[in-house]
Amino acid sequence: MKKYTFTLLALATVLFSSCFKNDNNNNTGFYYDPYFVAEKNGLAVYAVPFSAKVGTDSIQVSGRSNDAGLRMNFKYTGKGTYALTGNQAKYYQLLGKDTVSRYNVGLDTSSKVQIVALDSINKVIGGTFTIKLKRTFPATSSIYPDSVKFTKGQFVIALPR
Template sequence: MKKFYSSLIFLLLLTLGIISCNNDDQLEPDFISAEINEKNWNGIPEINVNNVNDTLTLLGSGNEQVVFFKIKYNGEGVYNLSGSQANFYTTVSGDVITSLYTLGENTSSQITITEHNLEQNILKGNFQISLIQKWSNPENNVNLLSFTNGQFKVTITE
């Protein structure tokens, strides 16, 4: 009988250990990704939520390229972008800007916040934007950048 209880306790502890390990495996790292003119792009996201003026700023940087969003944040939902609410720029060594792309007047662009988990401070969403070249040095022939299948997951830090 003692052996039965010992085996039962062992199985219970083993089951609890497996369940707790599975929960750790489900943690998804922060990311931002998109297809830019049909080429895959991945970056590291940064976010700032200013509760005083309800502004959400999302930045994604990778491979000397930076995408930037700034919206008046009202929770989950679709945000149509205009003016200076989104842009993209390229750099050399992260500090010299070599090209700038901004929202055009006749382009359709939006960011959607699909989940805001207040308990875990996690924000998830997707985006699609079309940006027009404002300037480039050296000159390049890419006048329009089309971001499709954009997705992000980011942890809000205090």
């Protein structure tokens, strides 16, 4: 009798589990493998992708490495192009734990982020970016360039919850 009970329970489990919809296979055509890459002044750079909430209606998309980081803040509303000005994009360089240079967009109007892919089920976005930044720290330097340009930027990142 115990054999039949165990067999019946196993069969019921298989039948019931096959009836439920598998939410992991949402067929959105969007594969989530996070990355953050760009060309900085013509050289390819890779960073660890991060995202965060900023206030109640904005997000931050960033890429960080051991010696530098790039952050972009914008009011996210879905797919589309977002212009970046002022302090909405920042780049910094580190030496150990010390910040040795900082850059921001300032008045430049050509910097932008474009969200081109969205998986609303898994809360993942993919996009591109082009950013021109001016040095704000140190005020003068013979070591750090006056400006930095990121082109061909791409990322796939989870939306902050």
